Amino acid sequence: MSRTVITFGTFDVFHVGHLRVLExxxxxxxxxxxxxxADALNMRKKGRAPVFSERERLEIVAALRVVDEVFVEExxxxxxxxxxxxxxxxxxxxxxxxxxxxxxxxVCDVVYLPRTPAISTTAIIEHIADL
Ligand code: CTP
Numbered sequence: 001m002s003r004t005v006i007t008f009g010t011f012d013v014f015h016v017g018h019l020r021v022l023e024x025x026x027x028x029x030x031x032x033x034x035x036x037x038a039d040a041l042n043m044r045k046k047g048r049a050p051v052f053s054e055r056e057r058l059e060i061v062a063a064l065r066v067v068d069e070v071f072v073e074e075x076x077x078x079x080x081x082x083x084x085x086x087x088x089x090x091x092x093x094x095x096x097x098x099x100x101x102x103x104x105x106x107v108c109d110v111v112y113l114p115r116t117p118a119i120s121t122t123a124i125i126e127h128i129a130d131l
Pocket of ligand 1: 008009010011012017020021046093094095096114115116117118119120121122123
């Protein structure tokens with residue numbers, strides 16, 4: 001039976017930490033589906049618009065060899081609906097979210113992957129702003 005993996009993120013100013021988490025997520029199954037967070041969701045969550053629009057972020061993530069399908073994540077509260085809607089067998093999140101999605105373990109495996117050290121979109125933006 002084919003195993004579908006689902007994961008979520010903003011993937012703004014795409015960097016190697018993003019690539020590695022998607023590669024490791026893909027390796028846990030046969031098919032990788034990625035929810036890319038909506039611009040409006042980022043405004044609510046982080047208080048600022050992403051550098052790249054949701055359409056651009058979706059286009060970049062969709063082009064990756066390890067990614068089979070992308071969609072816009074409209075709300076953080078809809079994880080269960082997205083998991084069920086995409087028939088996902090595994091939910092992958094970065095370990096900055098460790099424990100936060102254990103409630104979904106009745107419908108899928110929940111796996112938290114360690115983040116790549118010392119890189120983040122926020123750090124890149126701050127670094128460029130300081131130049
Ligand atoms: N991620 C990772 N390693 C990093 C940065 C991100 O594994 N160094 C993972 C996150 O855990 C998540 C996915 O990449 O599963 C998308 O994360 P996102 O929040 O879009 O990226 P960040 O770089 O963490 O962005 P920000 O600094 O804006 O929080």
